[in-house]
Amino acid sequence: xxxxxxxxxxxxxxxxxxxxxxxxxxxxxxxxxxxxxxxxxxxxxxxxxxxxxxxxxxxxxxxxxxxxxxxxxxxxxxxxxxxxxxxxxxxxxxxxxxxxxxxxxxxxxxxxxxxxxxxxxxxxxxxxxxxxxxxxxxxxxxxxxxxxxxxxxxxxxxxxxxxxxxxxxxxxxxxxxxxxxxxxxxxxxxxxxxxxxxxxxxxxxxxxxxxxxxxxxxxxxxxxxxxxxxxxxxxxxxxxxxxxxxxxxxxxxxxxxxxxxxxxxxxxxxxxxxxxxxxxxxxxxxxxxxxxxxxxxxxxxxxxxxxxxxxxxxxxxxxxxxxxxxxxxxxxxxxxxxxxxxxxxxxxxx
Amino acid sequence: xxxxxxxxxxxxxxxxxxxxxxxxxxxxxxxxxxxxxxxxxxxxxxxxxxxxxxxxxxxxxxxxxxxxxxxxxxxxxxxxxxxxxxxxxxxxxxxxxxxxxxxxxxxxxxxxxxxxxxxxxxxxxxxxxxxxxxxxxxxxxxxxxxxxxxxxxxxxxxxxxxxxxxxxxxxxxxxxxxxxxxxxxxxxxxxxxxxxxxxxxxxxxxxxxxxxxxxxxxxxxxxxxxxxxxxxxxxxxxxxxxxxxxxxxxxxxxxxxxxxxxxxxxxxxxxxxxxxxxxxxxxxxxxxxxxxxxxxxxxxxxxxxxxxxxxxxxxxxxxxxxxxxxxxxxxxxxxxxxxxxxxxxxxxxx
Numbered sequence: 216x217x218x219x220x221x222x223x224x225x226x227x228x229x230x231x232x233x234x235x236x237x238x239x240x241x242x243x244x245x246x247x248x249x250x251x252x253x254x255x256x257x258x259x260x261x262x263x264x265x266x267x268x269x270x271x272x273x274x275x276x277x278x279x280x281x282x283x284x285x286x287x288x289x290x291x292x293x294x295x296x297x298x299x300x301x302x303x304x305x306x307x308x309x310x311x312x313x314x315x316x317x318x319x320x321x322x323x324x325x326x327x328x329x330x331x332x333x334x335x336x337x338x339x340x341x342x343x344x345x346x347x348x349x350x351x352x353x354x355x356x357x358x359x360x361x362x363x364x365x366x367x368x369x370x371x372x373x374x375x376x377x378x379x380x381x382x383x384x385x386x387x388x389x390x391x392x393x394x395x396x397x398x399x400x401x402x403x404x405x406x407x408x409x410x411x412x413x414x415x416x417x418x419x420x421x422x423x424x425x426x427x428x429x430x431x432x433x434x435x436x437x438x439x440x441x442x443x444x445x446x447x448x449x450x451x452x453x454x455x456x457x458x459x460x461x462x463x464x465x466x467x468x469x470x471x472x473x474x475x476x477x478x479x480x481x482x483x484x485x486x487x488x489x490x491x492x493x494x495x496x497x498x499x500x501x502x503x504x505x506x507x508x509x510x511x512x513x514x515x516x517x518x519x520x521x522x523x524x525x526x527x528x529x530x531x532x533x534x535x536x537x538x539x540x541x542x543x544x545x546x547x548x549x550x551x552x553x554x555x556x557x558x559x560x561x562x563x564x565x
Numbered sequence: 566x567x568x569x570x571x572x573x574x575x576x577x578x579x580x581x582x583x584x585x586x587x588x589x590x591x592x593x594x595x596x597x598x599x600x601x602x603x604x605x606x607x608x609x610x611x612x613x614x615x616x617x618x619x620x621x622x623x624x625x626x627x628x629x630x631x632x633x634x635x636x637x638x639x640x641x642x643x644x645x646x647x648x649x650x651x652x653x654x655x656x657x658x659x660x661x662x663x664x665x666x667x668x669x670x671x672x673x674x675x676x677x678x679x680x681x682x683x684x685x686x687x688x689x690x691x692x693x694x695x696x697x698x699x700x701x702x703x704x705x706x707x708x709x710x711x712x713x714x715x716x717x718x719x720x721x722x723x724x725x726x727x728x729x730x731x732x733x734x735x736x737x738x739x740x741x742x743x744x745x746x747x748x749x750x751x752x753x754x755x756x757x758x759x760x761x762x763x764x765x766x767x768x769x770x771x772x773x774x775x776x777x778x779x780x781x782x783x784x785x786x787x788x789x790x791x792x793x794x795x796x797x798x799x800x801x802x803x804x805x806x807x808x809x810x811x812x813x814x815x816x817x818x819x820x821x822x823x824x825x826x827x828x829x830x831x832x833x834x835x836x837x838x839x840x841x842x843x844x845x846x847x848x849x850x851x852x853x854x855x856x857x858x859x860x861x862x863x864x865x866x867x868x869x870x871x872x873x874x875x876x877x878x879x880x881x882x883x884x885x886x887x888x889x890x891x892x893x894x895x896x897x898x899x900x901x902x903x904x905x906x907x908x909x910x911x912x913x914x915x
Contacts, residue, residue, distance in 0.1 A: 287841060287842060287843065289669075289670055289671030289672075289838070289841045290641070290670050290671065291640070291641035291642075291670035291671055291672050291673070292641075292670060292671025292672040292837075292838070292841050292842075293671075294841075294842055294843075319639075320639055320640050320641035320642060320670060321639030321640065321641055321642025321643075321674070322639075322641050322642040322672065322673070322674040323641070323672070324671070324672040324835075324837065326842060349804070349808070362862065362865075363859040363862060363871045363873075364871065364872075365864055365865055365868035365870070365871050365872075366859070366862045366863060366864055366865060366868070366871045367862075367863045367864065367865055368862035368863050370858060370859060370862055378800045378804075380800065380803050380804075388799070388800070388803070390796040390797070390799075390800050392790075392793045392796060392797075396790060421866065422865050422866060422867070439789050439790025439793050439794065440742075440746060440789025440790055440794065442872075443742045443789050444789065444790065446740040446742060446874040447740070447742075449738070449740075449855075449859070449873065449874065450728045450730065450738070450740050450874070452855075453730050453738070453852065453855065454699070454728075454730075454837075457848065457851050457852060457855060458699070458837075458839065458842050458848065459842065460842070460843060463855065464854075464855050464858055464859075465858055485674075487642075487674065487804075487808075488639070488642070489808070491637060491639045491642050491644075492637060492642075492644055492676060492808050492809065492810070493637065493644075493810060498807065498808065501807050502803065502807060504814075505799075505802075505803065505807060505813065505814050508720060508814055508815055509713040509716070509720060509799070509814075512712065512713060512716045512717075512718035512720060513716060513717045513718050514715055514716055514717065515712075515715055515716060515717055515772050516771065516772060517772070518715035518716070520715070521713045521714070521715050521716045522714075522715075522792075523713075523799065524796040524799065524800070
């Protein structure tokens with residue numbers, strides 16, 4: 216295991232993207248977001264994905280000179296065409312747009328098509344927090360990993376949702392969850408670390424538990440709550456994919472297996488202006504109260520704390536800002552090979 | 566078991582509400598929505614709740630001469646004050662408003678406070694379908710039935726979500742789900758029918774499975790996906806409750822135990838105009854394709870069909886329109902006592 220500082224990781228990611236021709240301004244935005252993912256503990260969605268993104272760029276699977284633009288516009292609602300740019304750039308643009316529109320209309324829903332994998336969902340849900348807005352983000356996952364309930368054909372992805380709600384003295388509540396029991400990124404991370412995965416995450420094509428993540432392609436993820444998680448994944452796919460004219464279902468390109476084909480990834484972001492509903496500080500104090508009432512409530516035998524969503528991630532962030540971001544050896548080697556192939560300086564460790 | 570026609574059930578509910586003083590126009594709206602709940606198979610949320618609603622009205626827990634009005638307004642976003650009216654009236658008003666606003670702004674988010682229990686979530690998510698809009702509805706449940714993950718204090722409700730998406734030749738997709746493995750209404754229905762409930766729906770205060778629904782008040786419901794369902798319930802409560810200035814968490818009044826106190830129930834509805842995103846018919850045909858690809862996909866051993874959300878409910882509706890709505894004996898007796906006490910004609914059976 217190596218440890219790297221937030222700053223060095225940011226610079227490294229930036230160098231790699233610039234080495235393959237992404238304009239400096241764009242490379243900075245992507246590196247900032249990817250580094251935030253790692254700093255917050257989204258280990259399957261940060262620098263872990265860098266070699267894959269770079270390969271996709273080198274295979275002309277991503278457009279470096281993109282023209283991200285508004286395709287449909289009704290004021291509070293807009294549809295952004297990502298022009299096959301790096302997903303982070305598309306979603307950064309869409310979320311800024313949603314925040315501007317919500318300031319005027321109280322709420323904004325911005326859908327996105329022709330986008331790409333954009334990292335962990337929480338990144339975009341959290342952006343509106345700085346304007347005292349609530350963010351809600353939903354994405355079509357970049358590979359299908361589960362069948363409809365009762366089926367064996369992988370027609371659905373983990374289609375995650377993230378919601379961020381600000382508090383006053385307490386940290387914001389940040390929910391970031393796949394509609395499956397586990398995100399596929401976690402399976403990939405476990406495989407890279409040589410760890411096994413718990414029963415209940417995946418089953419094989421006969422319905423038996425699958426616990427060896429290196430066999431992940433022989434099975435599929437399980438949705439939360441059985442048919443309910445399937446329903447959520449389906450609905451999120453229709454809203455973030457089909458409605459935007461983006462891929463969903465059998466049209467989804469598995470970006471783990473194919474680095475050339477346009478993925479036409481779909482996402483949407485909702486920004487909600489708290490001010491429109493009433494006094495912002497009163498709301499935030501009420502959120503404080505809700506958080507504290509949960510944390511202070513009595514516990515089941517076997518539990519020593521009650522958390523609210525976002526607590527674990529924040530704890531990791533504080534730890535990593537101090538002691539650095541852990542990079543497993545296999546990932547570090549992959550990043551070193553990447554740096555060498557791009558003729559750029561390798562990732563500096565602590 | 567008795568069977569009643571949709572028309573007779575509608576007339577009976579209307580009579581009961583008018584007998585306690587609800588204006589005829591309002592009684593018609595409530596009866597229409599409650600009957601639709603029963604026709605669609607939401608047995609825990611239709612006429613089953615009538616005696617409770619009437620008791621609440623008779624205890625001055627609901628305002629019959631209400632002034633439902635817009636409290637905050639930003640065009641695409643509005644906050645409706647329900648003035649403690651019957652919940653169905655508040656949500657009917659809010660959903661009509663959301664549809665009008667979405668026609669202009671592409672999307673609309675209407676929050677609601679000072680509302681009441683409004684029946685099954687699908688009722689309101691489905692209303693926008695007739696205008697080729699997508700509906701998304703979330704409510705704070707009217708009694709707390711689950712603790713935060715790892716806790717034993719019931720600070721959360723089943724806080725359901727419903728989403729309705731139109732198709733072209735296929736019926737619309739209608740997801741209506743509690744964030745718990747089972748809705749509390751299903752537990753109440755099972756208790757009234759003298760049936761037991763499956764393991765996994767509820768646990769008692771020591772964490773042991775609870776399968777006797779008559780002991781429901783000794784335990785609590787389990788969220789879907791463990792901490793994920795808890796997270797969803799918490800987020801939905803903050804968005805439908807706290808943000809609207811409505812009750813959430815420890816402020817929720819248990820309307821099963823208390824028929825007098827104002828509940829200040831919170832809900833929200835989003836209407837999304839499909840036309841704003843592009844060609845409506847193309848979208849609907851694409852939804853058809855998604856539905857058919859799910860239904861036609863290969864099945865796990867032990868499954869003989871793959872369904873999409875809304876299928877079961879539609880099948881029940883067709884059956885009940887033909888053969889009538891089944892009313893269990895205990896419920897029929899309760900409704901007969903109600904009619905007698907209100908000096909109105911009893912429910913006519915088939």
